[in-house]
Amino acid sequence: MYTQGLDSLGKDCLRDEAQDGARLESRFQARVDAEEKIEAKDWMPEAYRRTLVRQISQHAHSEIVGMLPEGNWITRAPSLLRKTILIAKVQDEGGHGAYLYSAAETLGVSRGELVDQLLTGKAKYSSIFNYPTPTWADVGAIGWLVDGAAIMNQIPLCRCSYGPYARAMVRICKEESFHQRQGYDIMLRLARGTAAQRDMAQAALDRWWWPSLMMFGPSDHDSKHSAQSMRWKIKRFSNDELRQKFVDTTVPQADFLGLKVPDPELAWDEASQHYRFGPIDWREFEQVLAGQGPCNRERLDARRRAHDEGRWVREAATAWAGKRNTEAAKAA
């Protein structure tokens, strides 16, 4: 008798929980559909939380690792002004990483966990930062193309359904446009310079064009996460749409520089009012994403070294604060 009673109680409870879950899910989806912002303490599906933690932390890691290819040129920039500008850009990238880690933490993951995931190689970050910067023109190409592609991705994210992420993106987008202008300004100076400078600019464009197109991710029918991300209004446009927009915007900018985009199939299509472009070699993308890119190991080594070499600062700060707390407690 008791067992029966308990069983039926149990089943009812389960049924209620399932109904509650379904009700909560549909109310959540209704809020998203109505363009309401989901905030940190609001109910959300576990999968929504997980996908946001993954996306926001990957974004944060990308900003931090992104400091490295350009940081390489701080000591080598051709003038004092270029050096100070580059320092400011790299500082911004560090700041962007910090905003994004903070946004990710609102979803219940700790900073320590996220840093560990990056340093142990478990976390992914944007593949674009696994390429080297062999010349000054690469710094220009990165600002123009890589930040340009990032802006194209990031503007729609300002309207993403998760409040903390959307607000971080608004702040980031405001700062990002200086980055792109800085890069284009470098390319402009080189393109209008000596023959050697023009060649350097062209070579950088040749190196960075296709990796920049790959930044938008695989074509949507090959992308696992896209459909659900769209339903949850995390993603507002498809990868292909954004990539097309980037090409349409950037080719005229290359034309103005007098540089040639390294794509023999690139052509304006009058009917669709878009540029047609050649096929992307996704094998390269997959290899770089899997850790086989030219700089993957170097990037991670640099991050680990920075983390290790900075340990004494963190320990000193912690010890100092502990000492002050003890003194304050004694005085009280």
Added chain:
Amino acid sequence: MNNEHDWPLYEIFIRAKSGLDHKHVGSLHATDARMALEHARDLYTRRQEGVSIWAVRSTDIVASDPAESDAFFEPARDKVYRHPTFYDIPDEVKTL
């Protein structure tokens, strides 16, 4: 605060030069109040966005429960007479 990653979380509020109030701009980890202010300055005012910073330990913030917000804010819902637009003042009357 054993692990450097366990540094307390601070919420940061900035008042702009032309602003009247402090706005929440984000958060950061710091060992103490002074570091929180200096890091907030470096992180959130790189473009002179602020003339004043408030840093508050996140654990000190008490927030209304979003799950209860309907009930919590209900009292004001049926009191439209608190708004000036509720009142129909004839057009001839000036400055009212």
